Amino acid sequence: MSTTATPPVPGKPVQPQPVPTLADKNRKHTVSAKPVTWKLPVTLLVLAVVAFIFFGVLGPQSTAKFGVSSGGDFFQLPAIEVPAFLSGIVLSVAMLGLAGYAMFLKTKNARPPRWVPALFTVLFVVAFLIWVVGGARTPSISLAGLIAGSVTLAVPIVFGSLSGVLCERAGVVNIAIEGQLLGGAFTAALVASLTHNPYLGLLAAAVAGALVSMVLALFSIKYVVNQIIVGVVLNVLVSGLTGFLFSTVMQSDPEKYNSPGELPIIEIPVLSGIPVIGSILFKQSVVGYLMYVAVAVIWVALFKTKWGLRVRAVGEHPQAADTLGIKVNATRFWNVTLGGAVAGIGGSFFTLVAIDSFTKEISGGRGFIALAAMILGRWNPIGAFFAALLFGFADNLQSIVTIIGTPVPSQFMAMLPYVVTVFAVAGLVGRSRPPAADGIPYVKG
Amino acid sequence: MSENNEPRHSAEPDPDRIPAPQPPKSQSAAPQPPKSHATAADTAANIETPDEDDAAYVTSLDTAGGAMQPSAVPVSAQSGSLPGAPEEESLMRKIFTGNGIVTILAVLLALILGGLLIAMTDKVVGTTAGYLFARPTDFLTAVWSAATGSYVALFQGAVFNPRGTGAAGQFAPLMETLTIATPLITAGLGVALAFRAGLFNIGAQGQIIMAGILAAWVGFALDLPVGLHLLLVLLAGIIGGAVWGGIVGVLKARTGAHEVIVTIMFNYIALYLLRYLLDTDLFQRPGESTPISPILDASALYPLLFGSQYRLHIGFLLAVAATVFVSWLLNRSTLGFEFRAVGANPKAALTAGINVSRATILVMTIAGGLAGLAGVAQVAGTEKVLTDGVAATYGFDAITVALLGRSSPWGTFAAGLLFGAFRAGAVQMQIQTGTPIDIVLVVQSLIVLFIAAPPLVRAIFGLNPRKKKAAPAVKSQQAAATGGAA
Numbered sequence: 001m002s003t004t005a006t007p008p009v010p011g012k013p014v015q016p017q018p019v020p021t022l023a024d025k026n027r028k029h030t031v032s033a034k035p036v037t038w039k040l041p042v043t044l045l046v047l048a049v050v051a052f053i054f055f056g057v058l059g060p061q062s063t064a065k066f067g068v069s070s071g072g073d074f075f076q077l078p079a080i081e082v083p084a085f086l087s088g089i090v091l092s093v094a095m096l097g098l099a100g101y102a103m104f105l106k107t108k109n110a111r112p113p114r115w116v117p118a119l120f121t122v123l124f125v126v127a128f129l130i131w132v133v134g135g136a137r138t139p140s141i142s143l144a145g146l147i148a149g150s151v152t153l154a155v156p157i158v159f160g161s162l163s164g165v166l167c168e169r170a171g172v173v174n175i176a177i178e179g180q181l182l183g184g185a186f187t188a189a190l191v192a193s194l195t196h197n198p199y200l201g202l203l204a205a206a207v208a209g210a211l212v213s214m215v216l217a218l219f220s221i222k223y224v225v226n227q228i229i230v231g232v233v234l235n236v237l238v239s240g241l242t243g244f245l246f247s248t249v250m251q252s253d254p255e256k257y258n259s260p261g262e263l264p265i266i267e268i269p270v271l272s273g274i275p276v277i278g279s280i281l282f283k284q285s286v287v288g289y290l291m292y293v294a295v296a297v298i299w300v301a302l303f304k305t306k307w308g309l310r311v312r313a314v315g316e317h318p319q320a321a322d323t324l325g326i327k328v329n330a331t332r333f334w335n336v337t338l339g340g341a342v343a344g345i346g347g348s349f350f351t352l353v354a355i356d357s358f359t360k361e362i363s364g365g366r367g368f369i370a371l372a373a374m375i376l377g378r379w380n381p382i383g384a385f386f387a388a389l390l391f392g393f394a395d396n397l398q399s400i401v402t403i404i405g406t407p408v409p410s411q412f413m414a415m416l417p418y419v420v421t422v423f424a425v426a427g428l429v430g431r432s433r434p435p436a437a438d439g440i441p442y443v444k445g
Numbered sequence: 446m447s448e449n450n451e452p453r454h455s456a457e458p459d460p461d462r463i464p465a466p467q468p469p470k471s472q473s474a475a476p477q478p479p480k481s482h483a484t485a486a487d488t489a490a491n492i493e494t495p496d497e498d499d500a501a502y503v504t505s506l507d508t509a510g511g512a513m514q515p516s517a518v519p520v521s522a523q524s525g526s527l528p529g530a531p532e533e534e535s536l537m538r539k540i541f542t543g544n545g546i547v548t549i550l551a552v553l554l555a556l557i558l559g560g561l562l563i564a565m566t567d568k569v570v571g572t573t574a575g576y577l578f579a580r581p582t583d584f585l586t587a588v589w590s591a592a593t594g595s596y597v598a599l600f601q602g603a604v605f606n607p608r609g610t611g612a613a614g615q616f617a618p619l620m621e622t623l624t625i626a627t628p629l630i631t632a633g634l635g636v637a638l639a640f641r642a643g644l645f646n647i648g649a650q651g652q653i654i655m656a657g658i659l660a661a662w663v664g665f666a667l668d669l670p671v672g673l674h675l676l677l678v679l680l681a682g683i684i685g686g687a688v689w690g691g692i693v694g695v696l697k698a699r700t701g702a703h704e705v706i707v708t709i710m711f712n713y714i715a716l717y718l719l720r721y722l723l724d725t726d727l728f729q730r731p732g733e734s735t736p737i738s739p740i741l742d743a744s745a746l747y748p749l750l751f752g753s754q755y756r757l758h759i760g761f762l763l764a765v766a767a768t769v770f771v772s773w774l775l776n777r778s779t780l781g782f783e784f785r786a787v788g789a790n791p792k793a794a795l796t797a798g799i800n801v802s803r804a805t806i807l808v809m810t811i812a813g814g815l816a817g818l819a820g821v822a823q824v825a826g827t828e829k830v831l832t833d834g835v836a837a838t839y840g841f842d843a844i845t846v847a848l849l850g851r852s853s854p855w856g857t858f859a860a861g862l863l864f865g866a867f868r869a870g871a872v873q874m875q876i877q878t879g880t881p882i883d884i885v886l887v888v889q890s891l892i893v894l895f896i897a898a899p900p901l902v903r904a905i906f907g908l909n910p911r912k913k914k915a916a917p918a919v920k921s922q923q924a925a926a927t928g929g930a931a
Contacts, residue, residue, distance in 0.1 A: 039700065175705070215894075223898035228645055228705060230897070232844055233890045240886025241562075247881035248566035368709045375706060411721035418710040418717075425702040425710075 040112060041102040043423065044120055048095035051088075051124060055131040059088035064133040065140035068275055077275050080143070084134025091127035095120060125393070132397070137405040144276045146396060151280040151288075152354070154392025156181055156363070158291050159346020160370025161377065161384035162298055163209075166339035168379055169302060170332045171315040171437040175231025176216050178367025179238035180209040180340050184347020186242040189358035190250070192260030192351070201260055202286065202348050209344020210337045212238055217336040221329050224441045235367070243360045250358060263287060263352045285353045287345065294342060299381040311335055315435035318442040328442045343367075372421040379434060391417045550902050551895035552863075559888040560592030563880055567591035595880040602873020603866035613754060618869060620755035624827055626865025628653070628819035628839045630764040633846030633857040634771050635690070635815035639704075640852040641775060642808040643788035648693060648708025649816040650840025651715035652686040656820025658719055659685035661831035662728070664741035664824065674744040675825070682821030683814045689715065690813020691806060698802035704809070712840065720833050728831065738831035747826040760822035765858075767818060772854040774811075784808050816840065842868075848893045864889060 064084045068077045098120050102112040133139050160177040167174035187208035192201025216234055220227040250258040266289070268282040281292075302308035311331060313321040318328045350362045369391050376390075377383030398413035564570050570591055573584040601607070603622050609615035632649040639646035660682030669677060693711060696702045722728045723736035730739045747758035775781040786794040787804045795801050823835050846864050850856030871885040895902050902908075 219894065219898055223901055225894075225897040229848060230894070232647065233848070233893045233897075236841065236845060236886055237890035237894070240883045240888075240890060243883035244562065244881050244887060245566070247883060365713065368713075372706060372710065375703075409721050409724065411717045411724070415714050415717040418713040422696070422702070422707055422710045422714075425706050426696050426700040 038106060040117065041099060041106050044095070044099035044102050044117070047120070047124060047423075048092060048099040051095050051127055052092035055088040055127045056085075056092040057089075059131055060084045060134040060139075062134050062139050064130045066133070067140065067142040068144060079140075082130055082134075084130050084139070087130050088127055088134075091123050091130075095123050095127070098123070121390075125390075129397070132401060132406050132408060133404070135407050136401070139404075141400060141404060144279065146393075146400060147276060148279045149396040149400070150389060150393040152392070153395045154388045155288060155291050155353075156346040156349045156366050157370045157373055157388040157391055158295065158385055159349070160343050160367050161374040161388050162294055162381055163213075163339035163343035163346070164371055164374035165302070165377075165379055165381050165384055166298065166311075166342065167213075167336050168374070168438050169315045169435055170311050170335035171318060171435055171440065171442070172217070172220055172332050172336050173227040173231065173439040174213075174216065174336070174339060175228055175371065176212060176234040176238075176340075176367075177343050177370050178363055178365065179231075179235040180212045180343035181347035181350070181363040181367050181370075182235075182242055182361070183208040183212045183238045184344030185350040185362050186245070186347075186358055187344070188348035189258055189260045189351035190245075193257050196261065198261050198263045198352050199286070201352055202263070202345065205344040205348035205352075206341040207344065209347060210341040213336050213338075213340020213343075214333075216340070217333045220441065221332055221336075224443065227439050227441075239361065242358075246358060246360055254357070258357050260351055260356060260358075262356050285349075287349045287353055290345060294345075295381050295385045298342075302381065312435070314442075315437055318437050318440075322442070322444065328444075332442070343370075346370075369417065372417075372425075375434075376421060376424045390420070394420070546908075547899045547902050548896055550906055550908075552892050554895055554902060554905065555888045555891035556596065558891055559884055560596065561588075562887060563595050563884060564588040564591045595874050595878045595884070598874040598877040598880075599867070599870035601870070602877075603870030606873075617755065618873070620751065620757045622862070622866045622869040623761050624756045624758070624865075625868045626861045627758075627760045627764045627822045627826070629842055629846050629865050629868075630858050630861030631767050631822065632816045632819040632839050632843035633850065633861050634767055634854060635686075635812035635819075636843045636847035637850060637852040637854065637857045638771055638775070638784070638815065639808055639812040640847055641788050642784040642804060643791065644697070644805065644808060644812075645705045646690070646693075646708060646809065646812050646816075647705055647844065648690065648711050648813075648840070649819070649843040650836050650838075651708070651712035652689045652813045652816035653820040653823065653836040653840050654712075654715040654719050655689040656682035656686040656817030657824045657831055657835040658715075658722060658728075660817075660821045661738055661741060661824040661835075664745035665739040666727075668742070669744065671744040674742065675747070678741075678745045678825050679818075679821055682824070683817045686817020686820060687810045687814035690816065691810035693813075694806035694809025697809070698805040716833070719831075719835070723831070723833060730830075736833055740830050741825060745825060746829060747822070756827060758822070758826035760818075760826040763818060763822070764861075767815060768854045768858045771815070775854065780804075780807065816843070819843070842889070845889050845893045849896060851896075 062084050064082045064087075066080045066082070068080060098116055102116055105112050133141055160181055163177055163180060164174050184205035188198075188201040188205035190201075191204035192198045195201070212234060216227070216230050219225045219230045246258075263285040265283060265285050272278045272282040274282070284291075300308075302311065310321065310326050313324070314326060314328050314331045314335075321331075322328050347363065351358050355362070370388065373387040373391055374384045376387035377385065394413065394417040398410055398416075401408065401413050402410045564587075567587065569587045570584065573580075573587040577584045602618050604619050606615055606618050609617055632653060635652065636646045636649055660678045663681040664674075664678045667674065667677070689711060693704055693707050696707050697704045720736065723738065728738050730737050747760050749755065750757045750759060750761065773781075775785065783794070783799045783804045784807075786797065786799055787801050787808075791801050794804070819839060820835065823837075823839070824831050828835065842864055846860045847857055849860035849863070850858070867885045867889060871882040874880050874884075875882050
């Protein structure tokens, strides 16, 4: 952009040559290429006002009680008691403050830092929880149980979203997560029943998930069929196949074909006795531990290794990757297959840990939730993990709420994760973007 | 015109084949009298003789024979099939490698695989497989009878039942097929229309539910005169679906939220809203503990088409009308052209002055309205009440219907009939032979998978044309199926 060489264009006002100043240099850190939109501040403000009215002003006048310790812990903590009305006001005012801060930054054309929406989410969830519990007939729940249940319910969602991350980082849209989970669940039940070994069932689940994925890879990469179409159709196919085989094979002799037995819960001594986090980190089945391992390994592999760099290059700019000698379609094929195996393991959770038999449609749409978790987590394994936890939390809260009896109908609780996702996709994650070549087949030449 | 066309079939190269408005000097060598005449006539001839040169032909269509600026969307992207064959091939080969035959072969292949699946899990086949090498014929007979037995039952349950009493009884299955096809067709049209505009409308399920909620409420809660009541039910349903679809369109257009995610989420939101409403006094039938609404008033129901012996109602005629409407909208209206242009290339459409946001919102609204029509057919026609199974799996089946129909209105209509037949026949099949209904899902999804990948089907049946043509064929088919939605 050297103006010395180019003469002024006729009809175009001559731009004064920008002189880099200290102020400009400072601003560079906050101003990015895209203009800052009002989307995030407005969304936050709306939510904060909703919180202020419902959780604060109209909040219950009771005291919410949260049990922290469970019976098996090696030391007991007293239950936390919170005055619902006061905390509702305090938390929603804090949220209003955050929304105001985001607006203030917007007027200076700066982006709010990432901790703003994150902290907002935490505050909102806490305020919501206090509001729900405070308004219940018995305003007392076990926080430890709530969190442990959330993690348990989140396990298949985490695996599913990891599968999505692996596929989409390589540039293949994976709508077939639901099918991979279901295929994994079915195969795990069948193989574990036949071999009387749940670990073999776990292995078979991974293979089944990978097979479903291979069909996705074959059709979307070799035959260049639209990836979303293949994914949608694969879900139907797996649902039909497992349903058919369940009715014909498993129902004919449930003792023989559909009694897989459970994976044992492995308890790590001492550590599992820590209140709250003990049971979620150190008292899990193999699948549960594998979940933490998978999140960490996939994060490191994607962002810290040569392999991960190549995968991301394939997902962002396949032409460039190809020019550098990376086999684009082979990378995609094996990534999709690996993703399927991961989702398959997640599927085995349904039949080997949660319930010890297979039923039709046992995955119940969690593959789609996993897809949402992946997007909410910005195509990042760790982000996806926390998003999946949020969904597991909402799922668990729904069942707890029906037990303690709150004014909120349980159907609205069940609806919550989906509403949150819509909000997130439309407003809160406005800045996130999928890999550039996501969903675009690569044809050489 | 014939004298102008005459020299085209001769071997000598025709100088007039070069783009129409030519300065005469380049053709001085060829002794062709009235020069100015010939160029004008030739432009017209170019349009009428598609067998000459495809590229030139398509370009001439795009520019109306050079009279217009080239359009943003190539003709090939709009219809998905190029007029005329890309290269010299024998007629037989053309027939056998064309789209039609691929569709038929895909259906056949899916049925064969489904039959194998049925045979594999059949008990007689299992026992005969035990002495396979002693008497292989037993085994093969068992496989054949297991597969064909199920399919015969499927056919009898879907089209014609020879054991029925009288003609009325014998054709009862066909009427049932048409009844089930009705919501499939209208919801399928909604999905197909969105496909053509490059949008994946996975949300037909939620749109049907929202339409069902509104239509049912108007149907049982309001007390209105005959005629007006049904009209309001219809309107309420269409609005319900249209709003639910339209919100997705607005979110997509205003915030860029991906419509696949949003529609999936909206399906669940609609379902839980329905479950909640069926729990309230407003919707739950008095004195019932199960989530079921009161029966709709008689004045709110669709009239039956062929008397009370069949369930078939005028919803089917509305489905035909909807097909005609979508066909007109897509192929004959400015709005439909805008939709297709946005579907083919949103950036080019924007450059050409088309309001992409408006098109996105409108197409999702209309798609939702069409799916809403399916919801009305359910509550005011087939079911007559509102339950949480009002949409069954019609919304998801609609996606496969639209894909099978290659997103063309009449293709969707035909695919809806086929899947309606599968659905109707499967019930009978399960009763007669014990084959689970789920086999229909398997066959349906296999059909769509195979149709989406013509090279695979051709390879299986050994019909692949010469290698170099395979790749472009895939591309144009995909564009045709989705209107370029990717």
